[in-house]
Amino acid sequence: MTQLKKPRPEFRNINAFTDLTTYRLPLAGWVSILHRVSGLLMFLLMPFIVWLFDTSVSSEISFDSFTAAFGVGIGFVPGWFVKLVALALIWAYLHHLLAGLRHLYMDATHSVTKSFGASSAQVVLVLSIGLTLILGAKLFGLY
Amino acid sequence: MAINYGSRRVVAGAHYGTRDWLAQRVTALLIALFTFIVLAKLLLTSGPIGYETWAGVFASQWMKTLTFSVLVGLFYHAWVGVRDIWMDYVKPPGLRLALHVFTIVWLVGCLGWAIQVLWRL
Numbered sequence: 001m002t003q004l005k006k007p008r009p010e011f012r013n014i015n016a017f018t019d020l021t022t023y024r025l026p027l028a029g030w031v032s033i034l035h036r037v038s039g040l041l042m043f044l045l046m047p048f049i050v051w052l053f054d055t056s057v058s059s060e061i062s063f064d065s066f067t068a069a070f071g072v073g074i075g076f077v078p079g080w081f082v083k084l085v086a087l088a089l090i091w092a093y094l095h096h097l098l099a100g101l102r103h104l105y106m107d108a109t110h111s112v113t114k115s116f117g118a119s120s121a122q123v124v125l126v127l128s129i130g131l132t133l134i135l136g137a138k139l140f141g142l143y
Numbered sequence: 144m145a146i147n148y149g150s151r152r153v154v155a156g157a158h159y160g161t162r163d164w165l166a167q168r169v170t171a172l173l174i175a176l177f178t179f180i181v182l183a184k185l186l187l188t189s190g191p192i193g194y195e196t197w198a199g200v201f202a203s204q205w206m207k208t209l210t211f212s213v214l215v216g217l218f219y220h221a222w223v224g225v226r227d228i229w230m231d232y233v234k235p236p237g238l239r240l241a242l243h244v245f246t247i248v249w250l251v252g253c254l255g256w257a258i259q260v261l262w263r264l
Contacts, residue, residue: 039224043246046221046253054260056197063194097178100171107168 027121035099038092045089052086070139080140087136095128167223170216177213201264210261218254222246 014020025033042049055066070086073079102120106112111120137143184200185192201210225246233239 036224036228039221040228043221043225043249046249047256050253050257050260053257056194057201057264058260060194063197097175101175104168104172104175 026118027125028117031095031099031102031121031124034095038096038099041088041092042096045085048085049089083139087132087139090135090139091128091132094131095124098124098128163223167220170220173213173216174220177209180209198264201261207261207264211258214254214257214261218250221250225250 052066055062055069057063069079069082071079073082102124106116106120181200185196188196190196201207226243229239229242229246233242
């Protein structure tokens with residue numbers, strides 16, 4: 001018996017490095033996976049976030065060490081790296097918030113068409129990346 | 144028709160995760176509203192934002208109370224979300240249990256610290 005078609009591929013053991021990198025996600029897929037990535041990032045950095053809250057709000061003196069963290073750094077960690085982590089958190093929060101609002105809107109209005117999924121994903125990505133760039137430029141003192 | 148074991152428990156069916164699904168959306172809305180309240184408070188002040196303005200945001204009793212509720216909501220929101228990640232990608236039961244325990248300790252610890260900061264203001 002001749003094999004006219006290639007055997008259908010079976011995805012029983014998807015390799016994160018050799019298989020996942022060949023997938024081409026639609027924009028809504030990117031918003032979805034980045035929602036997860038940004039959520040996990042904020043979860044892992046939560047002690048740092050609470051530290052920022054603690055030092056910024058507790059007293060004038062602690063507020064000084066809060067601002068110093070972005071200048072001279074924290075201990076052996078340089079200030080530019082603290083800024084970079086803060087920028088990652090800014091992006092994570094913006095993306096998670098905007099993608100979350102998209103979810104809530106879709107749930108509330110039953111907007112589940114393919115075209116709405118694509119266009120709203122585009123809006124989320126443009127807004128989250130755009131605002132991150134604007135706030136990042138401010139954070140690194142470009143304006 | 145789902146078979147009920149005991150008086151109330153439905154072992155199988157489509158509604159097993161509905162409560163957490165709803166809780167995640169309700170807490171999400173709460174966190175989003177809180178974000179806009181804090182942003183509005185900051186943007187409605189004039190001049191550079193120093194310690195006084197920033198600490199002033201959380202000074203009133205109603206804001207402390209609201210922040211407390213949002214922190215508890217955030218904790219639950221993060222628990223549901225991170226648990227979903229472990230359930231999707233981590234299959235060995237022992238490792239998954241360890242990650243669940245880590246997640247709870249991590250979140251409860253952060254929540255306690257944040258509440259301490261808030262309460263002594």
